[in-house]
Amino acid sequence: MRKKLIAGNWKMNGSLAANESLLKGLLAGLGSPACHVSVCVPSVYLAQCQALLAGSTINLGAQDLSQHEAGAFTGEVSAAMLREFGVRQVLVGHSERRQYHFETDAQVALKAGRALACGITPIVCVGETLAEREAGKTDEVVKRQLAAVIHANGHCISEIVVAYEPVWAIGTGKTASTEQAQQVHAVLRAQLRAASEHADRIQILYGGSMNAANAAQLLAQPDIDGGLVGGAALKVADFLSIIASAG
Ligand code: 13P
Numbered sequence: 001m002r003k004k005l006i007a008g009n010w011k012m013n014g015s016l017a018a019n020e021s022l023l024k025g026l027l028a029g030l031g032s033p034a035c036h037v038s039v040c041v042p043s044v045y046l047a048q049c050q051a052l053l054a055g056s057t058i059n060l061g062a063q064d065l066s067q068h069e070a071g072a073f074t075g076e077v078s079a080a081m082l083r084e085f086g087v088r089q090v091l092v093g094h095s096e097r098r099q100y101h102f103e104t105d106a107q108v109a110l111k112a113g114r115a116l117a118c119g120i121t122p123i124v125c126v127g128e129t130l131a132e133r134e135a136g137k138t139d140e141v142v143k144r145q146l147a148a149v150i151h152a153n154g155h156c157i158s159e160i161v162v163a164y165e166p167v168w169a170i171g172t173g174k175t176a177s178t179e180q181a182q183q184v185h186a187v188l189r190a191q192l193r194a195a196s197e198h199a200d201r202i203q204i205l206y207g208g209s210m211n212a213a214n215a216a217q218l219l220a221q222p223d224i225d226g227g228l229v230g231g232a233a234l235k236v237a238d239f240l241s242i243i244a245s246a247g
Pocket residue numbers: 009094165169170171172173207208209210228229230231232
């Protein structure tokens with residue numbers, strides 16, 4: 001049985017004051033969660049959040065990393081740098097990076113490799129746009145995105161986490177139905193099984209307008225092993241409620 005993971009993606013939100021209040025609120029209400037919990041914070045706040053989360057059960061995550069190891073790459077943050085701040089997980093290939101920063105499947109695969117080489121778990125995000133879904137291309141798109149990471153990372157693939165985030169469901173209030181989500185998760189599971197004998201331990205998260213009201217039903221699906229939560233991860237009560245649904 002895979003233990004579930006609820007990961008918050010703060011995106012470009014927060015401030016020193018807001019982060020402190022959010023994390024203190026979460027820690028006060030968390031108790032002993034039945035699932036793994038992590039928060040992926042903006043890089044500039046890693047040191048602050050590392051200090052606030054020290055000794056807690058909430059893991060620290062980042063939202064992106066460089067595909068390069070080190071050197072003249074102005075503005076970039078390396079896997080080794082993230083590691084120095086206690087980062088355990090990092091998002092790679094989020095649709096907002098693919099869409100607004102033109103990240104390719106090949107770059108996403110390189111980033112996953114950099115994270116793995118530093119002992120950081122990459123949370124590999126895949127997902128189709130509305131136009132791709134309407135054209136019947138959902139399976140083809142998510143399989144292509146995941147295949148790039150599988151081919152570049154070989155036997156390490158059992159160390160990744162996958163997040164299925166249909167682009168049309170992100171920040172829109174539209175959630176994939178439980179059937180739509182489970183169907184894509186099963187496709188991804190089959191692809192992982194073909195690549196690794198340890199595929200059954202890989203967590204596949206759902207993301208896209210997950211909230212306190214819909215989390216339990218999504219998390220009850222056989223291949224949905226957790227959530228990657230955006231907006232609802234910024235509100236203490238909502239995030240705690242989603243975590244409780246993953247029990
Ligand atoms: P929302 O939960 O705000 O739709 O965001 C989902 C997401 O992109 C998490 O990475």
